[in-house]
């Protein structure tokens with residue numbers, strides 16, 4: 458995969474700029490409502506629970522469970538044509554929210570309920586994507602205790 462050919466996100470969007478800045482440092486941060494504490498992803502302009510607009514960003518482990526996935530056999534964007542077939546996972550983070558992302562594993566490997574870890578993939582000087590990878594054995598995970 459050549460990630461530099463893929464569409465680039467707007468890393469200056471105030472809703473997600475903190476996320477992209479942390480991803481460059483290979484860290485996952487999520488916004489938490491400064492009023493009610495709701496942890497959300499993706500970020501919205503107002504908290505879906507209390508409509509408050511202020512949030513704090515907190516680091517969380519890029520770890521979770523594969524909640525669902527889809528195997529793409531057609532590229533909805535021509536930039537993804539070389540990746541076909543590719544798997545997009547919906548990961549339920551251990552922190553709570555669900556997070557979409559490209560899986561580094563093929564369709565023969567992924568199964569709902571598997572443990573996954575985030576893999577930060579640098580696409581350019583400014584953009585680092587968060588991808589997901591199945592962890593075959595929880596003991597193999599570097600952050601497991």
Ligand SMILES: [Zn+2]
Pocket residue numbers: 490491492493494495504505506507508509
């Ligand atoms: Zn709130």
